[in-house]
Amino acid sequence: MTQTHADTATLVVRHQVHQHHEQRYETWLRQTxxxxxQYPGHLGVDVVREHQAGLVNFTCVLRFDQVQHLQGWLDSDARKQLVTEAKPLLHAGDNTEVLLGNDFWFTPDNGQQPPLWKQACVTFLVILPLSLLVPLLWQPLFRAVPALGGYVASNVLITLSIVLLVVYLFMPLAMRVFDTWLTPAQKETHP
Incomplete structure (x- = not known):
């Protein structure tokens, strides 16, 4: 059976930590x-920190190549032990959510995904400026080091730069900016 993109699985972990526990939590987070x-199928982790009213909100996004590998991490004794160690540091417990494919960007807190055309518009608005600007920013290096300016090397560097900027910086920012527009309107019901 060939693996499709939808087979990838994402674990979103949301923790609220009191600011006076932040350093201890950071140490725990690095260990986690x-x-x-080290678990099979692990593809990487992204961490977002937001300070708000005496709390630090951590959103950790762990990606695995398939649901079974993610489930192996969730069920592991190592994770259970780590969560037990963190509980005294947490304000609101261990909040987790499992998403399949690339659902994470476009799954707001209410759990309803916006229409695909809106997702496409936001993605286009994020990627288009980067695809125009990033190659220009690399040009001085390509001129200075001709080996990096070759077709394959330059495309690898440009694509890697765009992907990292989209994933770590601009897509999370765009999601905050367009949150109201992306969130489907709630239909009012009258008794």
């Missing part, structure tokens, strides 16, 4: 990331 990375 290191442990998770």
């Amino acid at each position: 990331i290191d442990t998770a990375s």
